[in-house]
Amino acid sequence: MFNKLIAATLPYMPKKLVWIFSKRYIAGETIEEAINASKxxxxxxxxxxxxxxxxxxEDLSQATENKEAYLNIIEAFQENKIDGNYSVKPTFFGLLIDEEVCYQNIRTVVAKAAEYDNFVRVDMEDSLCVDREIKLFRRLKAEFPNNVGLVVQAYLKRTLDDLSNMMDMQNGSSKLNYRLCKGIYVEPAEIAYKKYEKVNENFIKGLEFMFQNDVYPGIATHDKNVVEPAFELIKKYNVPKDKYEFQMLYGVTPELRKMITDKGHSMRVYVPFGKDWFGYSTRRLKENPKMAMLIIKALFNR
Ligand code: FAD
Known part of the structure; x- marks a missing residue:
């Protein structure tokens, strides 16, 4: 109740106050700050x-601007020799306005990354977007077999079926590459598991499917109750270190991150940056009111 109240009032809080919470989770507003954090x-x-x-x-001119911004980011990151790749949210490129325009925008970004032999991850958004994002991924994967990956969400009941259905895209040396996460959006119980245990169980099933089918997983979690069973699966299937990676969000659970890297597992951190940090932070907090408590903690731990 208290968390929900905080989350609801957040968009009206002074930006400076929200920044106190957000700065830990956001690399900054500019490309330079994102490059420094990445270095x-x-x-x-x-x-x-x-x-x-x-x-x-709201309109497609913003989608064009966002495409141009990503092209600049790719140039800047390559120039600075950052060991990293790129994540895109299709709605940012017009998915819900015009699917074809969105496809062309993201295609241009993937083509640019492919010039550098790099990789673009298509983030998964709310359930309204899932079919469209899989379709988009299919088209991109056909043209850029080694330069594009997708995110799948363990809380969705459909995910294990999606994983099976998408196996037709894996052939020869071009492996499928997914980020497996729990899922951040608030979805109805008809389509999404609500219980913590059930989401974790589906996560581990999805991961096991990937190891059994030679799919490359990005194991994206900060939950040690997921990390430990993931370790067990890696051992069970004797998965070489270059056939999977762990992923975490910038600034989240650094101790767990260290525990994982100390064991020699590969780790990738999701580095969000940009002027829209206020919208991003308040949306995240509205979606997940439990996190509102972190603001209070941040206020007292300065
Ligand atoms: P939880 O049980 O939710 O969290 C475990 C613990 O981690 C919590 O107790 C808390 O201490 C800590 N924690 C988790 N998240 C945060 C946070 N944001 N801030 C502070 N502490 C936190 N979701 C999508 O729907 N689509 C995506 O494309 C997507 N991409 C992602 C990319 C990466 C690299 C990661 C790590 C997550 C991504 N997510 C995405 C979010 C994901 O779906 C979960 O909502 C989020 O990671 C929390 O789940 P968890 O596995 O960490 O477990």
Whole structure:
């Protein structure tokens, strides 16, 4: 109740106050800040995936601007020799306005990344977007077999079926590459597991499917109750270290991150940056009111 109240009032809180909470989770507003944060992570042997903040847009001119912004980011990151790849949210490129325009925008970004032999991850958004994002991924994967991956969400009841259905895309040396996460959006119980245990169980089933089918997983979690069973599966299937990675969000659970990297597992951190940090932070907090308590903690732990 208290958390929900905080989350609801957040968008009306002074930006400075929200920044106190957000700064830990956001690399900054500019490309330079994102590059610096990425360099620091790279120094620790951690790869990054870079995300320009922003989601739903109102017109397609914004989608064009976002595409141009990503092209600049790719140039800047390559120039700075950052060990990292790129994450995109399709709604940011017009998915809910015009699917074809969205496809062309993201295609241009993937083509640019492919010029550098790099990789673009298509983030998964709310359930309204899932079919469209799988379709988009199919088209991109056909043209850029080694330069594009998708996110799948363990809380969705459909995910194990999606994983089976998408296996037709895996052939020869072009493996499927997914980020497996729990899922951040608030979805109805008809389509999504609500219980913590059930989501974790589905996560581990999805991961086991990937190991059994030679799919490359990005194991994206900060939950040690998921990390430990993931370790067990890696052992059970004797998975070589270059056939999977762990992924975490910038600034979240650094101790767990260290525990994982100390064991020699590969780690990638999701580095969000951009002027829209306020919208991003308040949306995240509204979606997950439990996190509102973190604001209070941040206020007292300055
Ligand atoms: P939880 O049980 O939710 O969290 C475990 C613990 O981690 C919590 O107790 C808390 O201490 C800590 N924690 C988790 N998240 C945060 C946070 N944001 N801030 C502070 N502490 C936190 N979701 C999507 O729907 N689509 C995506 O494309 C997507 N991409 C992601 C990319 C990466 C690299 C990661 C790590 C997550 C991504 N997510 C995405 C979010 C994901 O779905 C979960 O909502 C989020 O990771 C929390 O789940 P968890 O596995 O960490 O477990």
């Amino acid at each position: 620091e992570l790279n120094k620790e042997g951690i790869k990054v995936t870079v995300d320009l903040l922003g989601e739903f847009i």
